[in-house]
Amino acid sequence: MALNTQPNLARPDDFYEALIDMHRDLDDAQSQSANAQLILLLANHIGDHATLIEAMQHAREGVVNASVARVGAHPLAA
Template structure:
């Protein structure tokens, strides 16, 4: 199964709103847990190992392509 990176959501605005609503009233740990559970549910739905690896590579590249984050705590 090839990873589809083209826009493919029926209702992207509604999805985004539902995603934001999923996090409403959750603390940071609960929000991270909800994200992790959603990722695992969707990964199980996709099921194809190669597609999941490709998606993880794209996600990591997307996270590291932006401006460097300031990690200086001072």
Template sequence: MTLNTQPNLARPDDFYEALIDMHRDLDDAQSQSANAQLILLLANHIGDHATLLEALRHAREGATDMPARNGGTQPRAA
């Protein structure tokens, strides 16, 4: 299975709204837990190891392309 990175949501705005609503009234720990549970549920649904590794790579690349929150510098690994 190849990872589909093209827009593929039938109702993207509705999904985004539902995703935001999922976090409503949760504290930071609960919000992180909800995200982790969602990730694991979707990973289980996908099931294909190679596709999941590709998704992890894309997600990490997307995160590292963003400016750091601490004033534009990122801590260096020791």
């Protein structure tokens, strides 16, 4: 199964709102736990090891690239 990185949500705004609602009234630890549980549920649903590894690589690269971009940014631009 190839990882689809193209926009694929039928209702992206509704999904984002539901994701924000999932975190409402949770402290930081609960929010992190909810994220972890969501990741594991979706990983189980996908099931394909290679696809999951590719997704993790994309996610990590996104974080690393964002951090590198911020290093060169103006200190007050954060």
